[in-house]
Amino acid sequence: MSVTEKASTRGTPTSPQRSTAPSVAQSVWLVATREILVRLRSKAFLISTGILLLISVGAVVAGGIASQDTSLDTVAVVGSAEAVVESTGAFEIMAVDTVADAEALVRDGTVKAAIVPSDSADAVLPVTVIALDSAPLDVTGALSVSPEVQLLDPAEQGGGIAYLVALAFGIVFLMSATTFGGTIAQSVVEEKQTRIVEILMSTISVRALLAGKVLGNSIMAFGQIVAIGLLAAGGMAVTGQRVLLADVGPAIGWFVVFFAFGFVLLAALYAATASMVSRQEDVGSVTSPVLFLTMIPYFLVVFFNDNPLVVAIMSYVPFSAPVSMPLRIFLGTAEWWEPLLALVVLVASTVVVILLGSRIYSNSLLRMGARVSLRDALKR
Known part of the structure; x- marks a missing residue:
């Protein structure tokens, strides 16, 4: 190859490189x-x-263990609600004659909650749980379906x-x-x-x-x-x-x-x-x-x-x-x-x-x- 050809080859422009900068x-x-x-x-x-x-x-897990206390809570029951509570096998039952008596036991702390016949025709269970200031989750959870809950003295928080x-x-x-x-x-x-x-x-x-x-x-x-x-x-x-x-x-x-x-x-x-x-x-x-x-x-x-x-x-x-x-x-x-x-x-x-x-x-x-x-x- 002649000197002229080499110079011509060196002078041939190459294709421009594409920018590799990321977006x-x-x-x-x-x-x-x-x-x-x-x-x-x-x-x-x-x-x-x-x-x-x-x-x-x-x-x-600790919360689950604590909630599964082997001791049975005592609840007051009225009339036909007793059959529903007995079917759970989860409570000690204290039968009373009237809803007023059940509420009195809840207020003085004798029982954790009261379970009475429900007055609502649309209730999923024929019972109502009566508690003092907050819904007793262990009581409602023990029932097959969560019943209506009535609070006597609802807590603000x-x-x-x-x-x-x-x-x-x-x-x-x-x-x-x-x-x-x-x-x-x-x-x-x-x-x-x-x-x-x-x-x-x-x-x-x-x-x-x-x-x-x-x-x-x-x-x-x-x-x-x-x-x-x-x-x-x-x-x-x-x-x-x-x-x-x-x-x-x-x-x-x-x-x-x-x-x-x-x-x-x-x-x-x-x-x-x-x-x-x-x-x-x-x-x-x-x-x-x-x-x-x-x-x-x-x-x-x-x-x-x-x-x-x-x-x-x-x-x-x-x-x-x-x-x-x-x-x-x-x-x-x-x-x-x-x-x-x-x-x-x-x-x-x-x-x-x-x-x-x-x-x-x-x-x-x-x-x-x-x-x-x-x-x-x-x-x-």
């Missing part, structure tokens, strides 16, 4: 997948999740059960939010401190990186909550707590929905505040306001669960709505439209927080050294 959706999913895989490979995460699931199952429900919802939400939120914060600072973020930024945008972190950890947290809910529901069904499951089931469903949006709100705050520092030692101080926003409403809901006004107000506060609104649904104190309105408020708040968090994250992520002030982080 925004692909970038978000790549980051989310990485976050999920990192969590699944973490022994600490797997062990903590296993312990949390075991605690959930243990609590349900669910008492001990309401406290346990508030405590359960609060602990699950608080543990998941703080655990995964802290993981997000540490991940952000670690990437910033090691300058890995500069390499990532050459391929994907800042907002895609933030969205991927929030999405990945939200998927893991949501999956954990769903697993706990399914195990709790299955455990109640297996241990014979179907009456309690029917009461708390709708509240669990709404809790999962509120948790999904509430966690995204907190995750965005954790990522945004963590991006303002460059050292792991400073993570605790910069994320402490977010932790307080999570803990204070939780304690208010748990400690004031017997105060209808406080619980009603907190059910519309975005940081406490995932706990307080399901509690009100369980107690039956929320109107049908209130969960929808509270969910709209929560979603709107989440969108606002994501927008603000995205600006803070974008303005702070590449600033190394001293802590970035909130004013500088919010500037365009």
Whole structure:
């Protein structure tokens, strides 16, 4: 080949290479997948999740064992109701002549409940259970079909059960939010401190990186909550707590929905505040306001669960709505439209927080050294 031919060959233009930069959706999913895989490979995460699931199952089993007390409760019966009660074999029977006598025994605590003939033609059972302040679930559950329940002195709240429900919802939400939120914060600072973020930024945008972190950890947290809910529901069904499951089931469903949006709100705050520092030692101080926003409403809901006004107000506060609104649904104190309105408020708040968090994250992520002030982080 001549020199002229070689030069001509070298000068031949090659076909342009196609850009391999991922799209925004692909970038978000790549980051989310990485976050999920990192969590699944973490022994600490797997062990903590296993312990949390075991605690959930243990609590349900313990409740089932406690509800299956071998001693028979004494109930007062009137007239034809005695045959219905005898067929269950679950109670000591104290026969009385009138409904007034049965009510008197309930009021003075001699019997746990009274079972009398029903006056309603539409009743599924021909009996009515009379109790003092709350429906006796063990009595109604022992009957083949739940009868009509009449309360002599209805309680305004669910008492001990309401406290346990508030405590359960609060602990699950608080543990998941703080655990995964802290993981997000540490991940952000670690990437910033090691300058890995500069390499990532050459391929994907800042907002895609933030969205991927929030999405990945939200998927893991949501999956954990769903697993706990399914195990709790299955455990109640297996241990014979179907009456309690029917009461708390709708509240669990709404809790999962509120948790999904509430966690995204907190995750965005954790990522945004963590991006303002460059050292792991400073993570605790910069994320402490977010932790307080999570803990204070939780304690208010748990400690004031017997105060209808406080619980009603907190059910519309975005940081406490995932706990307080399901509690009100369980107690039956929320109107049908209130969960929808509270969910709209929560979603709107989440969108606002994501927008603000995205600006803070974008303005702070590449600033190394001293802590970035909130004013500088919010500037365009």
